[in-house]
Amino acid sequence: MRLGTRASALATTQSGHVADLIRERLGREVELVEVATEGDVSSAPLATMGGTGVFVSALRDALLAGRVDVAVHSLKDLPTAPADGIALAAVPPREDPRDVVVARDGLTLGELPVGSRLGTGSPRRVSQLAALGLGLELEGIRGNVDTRIRKVREGQYDAVVLARAGLARLGRLDEVTEVLDPLQMLPAPGQGALAIECRSDDELVTALAQLDDPSTRAAVTAERAVLSTLEAGCSAPLGALADVVEGDDGEELWLRAIALSEDGGLSVRMSASGPVDDAAGLGQRLASEMLAEGAADLMTAPSEQGPPVRNQHA
Numbered sequence: 001m002r003l004g005t006r007a008s009a010l011a012t013t014q015s016g017h018v019a020d021l022i023r024e025r026l027g028r029e030v031e032l033v034e035v036a037t038e039g040d041v042s043s044a045p046l047a048t049m050g051g052t053g054v055f056v057s058a059l060r061d062a063l064l065a066g067r068v069d070v071a072v073h074s075l076k077d078l079p080t081a082p083a084d085g086i087a088l089a090a091v092p093p094r095e096d097p098r099d100v101v102v103a104r105d106g107l108t109l110g111e112l113p114v115g116s117r118l119g120t121g122s123p124r125r126v127s128q129l130a131a132l133g134l135g136l137e138l139e140g141i142r143g144n145v146d147t148r149i150r151k152v153r154e155g156q157y158d159a160v161v162l163a164r165a166g167l168a169r170l171g172r173l174d175e176v177t178e179v180l181d182p183l184q185m186l187p188a189p190g191q192g193a194l195a196i197e198c199r200s201d202d203e204l205v206t207a208l209a210q211l212d213d214p215s216t217r218a219a220v221t222a223e224r225a226v227l228s229t230l231e232a233g234c235s236a237p238l239g240a241l242a243d244v245v246e247g248d249d250g251e252e253l254w255l256r257a258i259a260l261s262e263d264g265g266l267s268v269r270m271s272a273s274g275p276v277d278d279a280a281g282l283g284q285r286l287a288s289e290m291l292a293e294g295a296a297d298l299m300t301a302p303s304e305q306g307p308p309v310r311n312q313h314a
């Protein structure tokens with residue numbers, strides 16, 4: 001079968017990993033086919049580009065046109081709306097979903113001097129970092145993982161924040177100077193997980209289902225239900241993280257989420273738990289409670305008219 005992949009180092013590593021799974025677990029031959037996406041071709045800030053799915057739609061087009069049979073995405077890049085004719089056939093076991101800091105001189109966030117330049121274009125990361133009140137200069141950055149790390153080495157930035165999973169897959173964990181606790185930085189819904197898609201009318205749906213990890217699937221389903229219920233896109237200042245944990249009556253799903261104003265000055269942070277087999281229901285319930293606390297107004301407030309920033313460095 002032909003497996004479609006973006007050309008970046010991270011994408012080909014992720015796709016290579018899934019190709020290995022398919023060979024080992026399904027005993028089928030796989031060929032990687034590179035597909036260029038809008039997210040790779042343009043260097044505009046991601047938050048301003050076509051909203052959700054800039055990395056995804058070209059791969060889906062290739063699937064629907066029959067140029068490839070399987071597509072692999074970072075799950076956090078996948079829009080929550082189902083796509084016609086496309087099945088999310090499997091979500092394999094997740095990598096550690098946390099964000100990490102890569103800073104000069106081995107520094108942690110707390111050790112960075114006031115005024116240090118931290119590169120990140122993600123509203124979710126910007127708002128949560130601003131809420132820590134450290135007095136960092138938060139500046140937009142683009143480019144692949146390698147480019148971002150190099151910009152720290154070359155002194156253009158004092159630090160960057162990245163997904164630990166990407167560094168793990170690229171064998172670059174030695175660059176990490178701090179792993180951020182989700183208490184301070186909740187990851188993006190689906191971070192660290194992969195999505196394996198195929199055409200929904202293809203017999204591959206059943207075969208690929210063997211690669212699905214039920215715990216990861218439940219966790220990302222709950223996280224993505226928060227995202228879709230809040231009607232937020234991939235560039236929203238919103239974090240969510242779920243885990244299957246041992247509760248009083250066996251396994252249960254434990255979900256945390258935060259919605260912030262863009263400047264991080266105000267936030268709604270909540271958690272809830274529920275049965276593993278109702279992951280979407282849990283995410284919807286938590287998001288509804290967040291909406292009742294004003295989560296939607298927070299995320300969309302234009303910054304000039306927004307609330308005063310209360311946790312900034314003075």
Ligand SMILES: NCc1[nH]cc(CCC(=O)O)c1CC(=O)O
Binds near residue numbers: 076191
């Ligand atoms: N937005 C780009 C993107 N999409 C997936 C990952 C990392 C791998 C993952 O989260 O699964 C990254 C880079 C990053 O956020 O550092």
